[in-house]
Amino acid sequence: MTDSSALRNTPTVPLSLGGLVLEHLDCGIALLDATGKVCYWNKWLAQRTRIGPADALGRTLLEMFPELEGSQLSFCVEDALQVGLSSVLSQSIHKSPLPAFRLDLESERIPQQIQVAPILDPGLGRICILSVSDVSAALTRETTLHRANRELADKSESLKRAQELNRAVIEGAAEAILVFERDGRICDANPAAAEVFRYDFRTRSAKPLWDFVPAIREMLAQEVGSRLGDMREHLGVRGDGERFPLEMSVHQLEITSQELYTAIGRDISERKQSEDALQRSHAELQQFAYAASHDLQEPLRTISGFTGLLRKRYHGQIDAKADGYIDHVTQGVERMSNLIEALLEYSKVGSAPVELETVDTSSVVREALSNLGAALEESGAVVTSLPLPAVCADRRQLVRLFQNLIGNAIKFRRDDAPRIEIRAHQGRRTHRFEIEDNGIGVDPSFAERIFEVFQRLHLREEYPGTGIGLSICKRIVERHHGEIWMTSEPGRGSCFYFTLPTGV
Amino acid sequence: MEDITTILVVDDSLLARKMVASFASEVCPDAVIIAAASGQEALQKLEGATFQAATIDYNMPGMDGLTLAEQLRREHPHARMALLTANIQDAVAQRAANLGLEFICKPVTEESISAFLRGKGGSSCSS
Amino acid sequence: MFELTAEETDAINEVFNIGMGRAASSLSRLVRSEVGLSIPDLDFLSLSEVQEILAEGSDLSMCAVHERFSGTFGGNALLVFPSVDSLELVKAIFPDTDENQLDSLSELEQEALLEVGNIILNACVGSIANLTGATFSTEIPIFLQGSVEHILTRAQQAKTDEYLFMRMRFRIQVRSMIGYVAFVMDIPSLEAFRDCVRKAFLTDPA
Numbered sequence: 001m002t003d004s005s006a007l008r009n010t011p012t013v014p015l016s017l018g019g020l021v022l023e024h025l026d027c028g029i030a031l032l033d034a035t036g037k038v039c040y041w042n043k044w045l046a047q048r049t050r051i052g053p054a055d056a057l058g059r060t061l062l063e064m065f066p067e068l069e070g071s072q073l074s075f076c077v078e079d080a081l082q083v084g085l086s087s088v089l090s091q092s093i094h095k096s097p098l099p100a101f102r103l104d105l106e107s108e109r110i111p112q113q114i115q116v117a118p119i120l121d122p123g124l125g126r127i128c129i130l131s132v133s134d135v136s137a138a139l140t141r142e143t144t145l146h147r148a149n150r151e152l153a154d155k156s157e158s159l160k161r162a163q164e165l166n167r168a169v170i171e172g173a174a175e176a177i178l179v180f181e182r183d184g185r186i187c188d189a190n191p192a193a194a195e196v197f198r199y200d201f202r203t204r205s206a207k208p209l210w211d212f213v214p215a216i217r218e219m220l221a222q223e224v225g226s227r228l229g230d231m232r233e234h235l236g237v238r239g240d241g242e243r244f245p246l247e248m249s250v251h252q253l254e255i256t257s258q259e260l261y262t263a264i265g266r267d268i269s270e271r272k273q274s275e276d277a278l279q280r281s282h283a284e285l286q287q288f289a290y291a292a293s294h295d296l297q298e299p300l301r302t303i304s305g306f307t308g309l310l311r312k313r314y315h316g317q318i319d320a321k322a323d324g325y326i327d328h329v330t331q332g333v334e335r336m337s338n339l340i341e342a343l344l345e346y347s348k349v350g351s352a353p354v355e356l357e358t359v360d361t362s363s364v365v366r367e368a369l370s371n372l373g374a375a376l377e378e379s380g381a382v383v384t385s386l387p388l389p390a391v392c393a394d395r396r397q398l399v400r401l402f403q404n405l406i407g408n409a410i411k412f413r414r415d416d417a418p419r420i421e422i423r424a425h426q427g428r429r430t431h432r433f434e435i436e437d438n439g440i441g442v443d444p445s446f447a448e449r450i451f452e453v454f455q456r457l458h459l460r461e462e463y464p465g466t467g468i469g470l471s472i473c474k475r476i477v478e479r480h481h482g483e484i485w486m487t488s489e490p491g492r493g494s495c496f497y498f499t500l501p502t503g504v
Numbered sequence: 505m506e507d508i509t510t511i512l513v514v515d516d517s518l519l520a521r522k523m524v525a526s527f528a529s530e531v532c533p534d535a536v537i538i539a540a541a542s543g544q545e546a547l548q549k550l551e552g553a554t555f556q557a558a559t560i561d562y563n564m565p566g567m568d569g570l571t572l573a574e575q576l577r578r579e580h581p582h583a584r585m586a587l588l589t590a591n592i593q594d595a596v597a598q599r600a601a602n603l604g605l606e607f608i609c610k611p612v613t614e615e616s617i618s619a620f621l622r623g624k625g626g627s628s629c630s631s
Numbered sequence: 632m633f634e635l636t637a638e639e640t641d642a643i644n645e646v647f648n649i650g651m652g653r654a655a656s657s658l659s660r661l662v663r664s665e666v667g668l669s670i671p672d673l674d675f676l677s678l679s680e681v682q683e684i685l686a687e688g689s690d691l692s693m694c695a696v697h698e699r700f701s702g703t704f705g706g707n708a709l710l711v712f713p714s715v716d717s718l719e720l721v722k723a724i725f726p727d728t729d730e731n732q733l734d735s736l737s738e739l740e741q742e743a744l745l746e747v748g749n750i751i752l753n754a755c756v757g758s759i760a761n762l763t764g765a766t767f768s769t770e771i772p773i774f775l776q777g778s779v780e781h782i783l784t785r786a787q788q789a790k791t792d793e794y795l796f797m798r799m800r801f802r803i804q805v806r807s808m809i810g811y812v813a814f815v816m817d818i819p820s821l822e823a824f825r826d827c828v829r830k831a832f833l834t835d836p837a
Binding site for chain 2: 641648650659664758832
């Protein structure tokens, strides 16, 4: 190896100021003389090709880099020197033609763009300048760009799929879905909406949403945001002017670019009609039950009166058999009278208006206990009650409710004195009341049936009663929009629960 | 070379035809030269006549040189034919070789035409 | 308007024909497959006529490679592609290119096109030099992109410049694209060019 620094300052081309600049450029510069021999080789090239200027000067590119034999770079140099043509070599087509390596990663060839240009020098004839630039940065940019492009393409593809899915869901939905702007202008509507409103939203000139559901305009004006989402009943107007009931909820779409709303709903005319019919038949039935039991009472009273007379006058005067018959008739009449009374009460509970007021439950319990008077004393029952809340209810019905449940607990007692505990818990929306006894209990499989009318689980002889008491309880609770249920363990006792809404 | 009595020269360029013809008549002064500007014209002018040597331009409007050579080869299995082109591509070279064609590089020179007619191979062509 | 005789036109056609043949063989080496090139058709046109031809059917942007040459006579050589065709060319050169993602050329792709254009233009200039004995020196080519007018006026130096205009079709494998080569020269240069052609081919050798 020759000492390169010794020869460094003796290139064929004198190092002028321009030469110094070339020496320090951030690209490779070589000058080839008319015969293709290197007459200048800058520092950039020296460092990256690992061939110092001393070794480069006076040699052709092919002598230094035999791999260039037959390469485009050789052709370009030939063209420049012989014909005077300039050329460019791009990295994309010719991968790193010159064996020039990165300074930081020594095994890696520098990606290059090479320019070959002829220069006509008065002294040297046609020489050629080779400039080599490092295009790593462009390559990195391009890779990044391509990756970003691909990711973008992937994303937009999956977005497209999601959109198609959304579209299909919306198109296929049974609910009418309309998208509209704050001013009521309808942007989109699905086929179900077209069917419900009998209007072709997609091709016909736009009417505002208010023309179809007038109430929504007011709703938007009053309560933007919070309570829009609730499903409500509205009056709908079809394209042909027909009015119909509909159920609809309005939501503000959570997108930033635009203030958009959706209205989702359905035609409820059919449901309305059947609801009305049901209500009518229910009322009729109620009316019938009341009338029947009321009208039955009148002849029963006659039977009861004359049976009493019969008993008073003729008991012990005919014979033992006749006495037995009279007793049976009397008992039957009494039972029937009880039943009819219970039925009447049951139908009254169902039909009489519920008169809501704030009621102190503790006083209600006291009243119920005092109504139960004799039975309570006779059984020796101990009723304990924790402090009970005030509720919003029909006071008379509430008394009846407690009276029936406490009475029930006394009736189905075991041999020892009944202990009854009354408690209340406040929940989020309701108060839950509990009435727990230590009575005979029931098999849990009957827990639901016992609330049905005339359901008896025991022989009349064992536990007298009409079998309507718990049905009345159920009716009262339901009319207060509460729920009633029970749990029980046969032989240990039962616990009845019911809920009443808190507040007004 | 003495056996060459008819030479076919096909080229769409008048200049090229003139140059080939003038070089050819120096090598074979007694030969008849049939010149044509296209493949179709060449086939018409031949009308069943024979030739011993042909130079055919590759790049011509209408029928290209290879197609013409293919047709001529059927009738003249022994004639010496050369494809004239500046367009030496591997695929073209392969098809030409299959037809037993030689290559003459454009622009033609007296040397390249003479070498072909004397049977000294005209297929060396540096690009 | 500059005029040529039929013989001169034929000679110039042949010069370019040979040049394009060279270009095709260089290109086929680059893309490793056969490159088909149509016979170029040659015309002398004014700027507005060239614009009309190039803008024909589209207002699309164009890509061009522009190379100045000087020597026995001087001028500007242009290779112009409609942008769509330039994308096709890039796809033909880089078969790995993702079909969907390309709608513009990246830096490196522009450079690659620059090289392709350079090869074609050099083949033309080189062929003129070889066949007529004229001597030239070309400058490093540059890549241009924009409207037809923008590209053409960049290459035109004087209003009186004429365009020696050549249209050709490339075919690389299944892809077919169209490109235009234009030599923009002033009248003295064209006359010098014609003289060279006459001297080289049309003087009676006898």
